[in-house]
Amino acid sequence: MEITPKISDFERRVYLDKISKSIRDLNSMTYTPLFVQQMVSLSALLSSFDQSIDNSIRTIDENAQDPTYFIAAYFDTKNIAVALWVYRIVRSLTRYVLLSDRFYESGNKRYSLLAKRVLKSVNDFLKSERDAQHLISYTEIRHFNLSKSSDASLVYAKVLDAKLPSFNENVALVLHYNQALLDIQDDWEDIEDDVQEDLPNIFVMAAVENIPYNRIKKSKRDIIRNVVLSRTNSSQGPVSRLVNELQASSKSVSIPGEFAFLKFLSDRYADTLRRNASSMNS
Secondary structure: EEEOOOOHHHHHHHHHHHHHHHHHHHHOOOOOHHHHHHHEEEEEHHHHHOOOOOOOHHHHHHHOOOOOHHHHHHHHHHHHHHHHHHHHHHHHHHHHHHHHHHHHHHHHHHHHHHHHHHHHHHHHHHHHHOOHHHHHHHHHHOOOHHHHOHHHHHHHHHHHHHHOOOHHHHHHHHHHHHHHHHHHHHHOEEEEEEEHHHOOHHHHHOOOOOOHHHHHOOOOHHHHHHHHHHHOOOOOHHHHHHHHHHHHHHHHHHOOOHHHHHHHHHHHHHHHHHHHHHHOOO
């Protein structure tokens, strides 16, 4: 389940040569069916190069080997090493999401344990990479939060759309913003549990810009929250900035009067989060 593959130096050189040739061929092609075929070939090479050492997630990996991010990274940097780095991180994060989904679908704790092992591998890898801290930024926090809350607009909103005559895409947007605010509140409430279980949490993500994660992890449970929040600059930091952005986004969307209460909820959720931040600073 490690980020980097365990293969011999000779095998590594052979695979890298093949991957380099495949990506160069792809780079010379126009966007045609042949381009897609070459992507499939490249995906197979990457899969063979970076196979999981744990056969128990082989079926998961069938959905975690998309070469898109590898290709994008190479086209932008022309650097195979950088492209492989991006590919491995995305692959591991995809594994984590898919294993977590499998756990929630089946209730089988084995998938939860595997997901935690994958996340620990990612965290350990990022902590060992001197240049990896740039991943913990406002953009990353915002993307994580909005992705986490996407079920509101992608799934639940579809139910309303099927039944309510005044429902439209703008209403779905406000539902998304509200869910994102609620997810921030959940992260606020779960700081201690998320640290102890090595789960993603935007307050922790903000804090590790200023303090190593292992220092947070080693803190006693009753002081984890103070350690995290003392390093997030909670009144002006990235989480507060995100709260303000989500509230402003909700206000800017025009929705039918039947759903005006949703904007009221946006204000309430944002105000609650700001009060939480103020209580820590007082």
